[in-house]
Amino acid sequence: MLKVLLIDDNPMQLHVRKAVLADAGMCVSTAGTSEEALTLLRPPCATRFDVIVTDHMLPGESGASFVRQLRCLEAHVPVLAISGLPEAQEEYDRLNVRFLPKPVPPEDLIRCVRELGGDISSCAATPE
Secondary structure, three states, rough: OOOEEEOOOOOOHHHHHHHHHHHHHEEEEOOOOOOHHHHHHHHOOOOOOOOOEEEEEOOOOHHHHHHHHHHHHOOOEEEEEEOOOOHHHHHHHHOOEEEOOOOOHHHHHHHHHHHHHHHHHOOOOOOO
């Protein structure tokens, strides 16, 4: 079972995406901010996830800023960034992140998370 961390400050999006991934058989943890997510990833919690899905627009800092901090903790965990701003994709260059523009249909979300969790080379947007 894939362990997924889902990060989004929009409670409705968080709820819907969590339900979609859980219904697909994944174990999903959630965070509403990058700080909350980093707390889950740092000791003493230090939870390991197979895939991290983050929204680009987060309170305080962007998803790209979160990924840069994440790479200091977990250099190789696959990340899927989602944004309604197509120009945001450039911020993820050289961070080894898969980027999907909104809206993301449920079947695309499930497929990409499964690909990232099983074979990161087939889904990664940019090599490290």
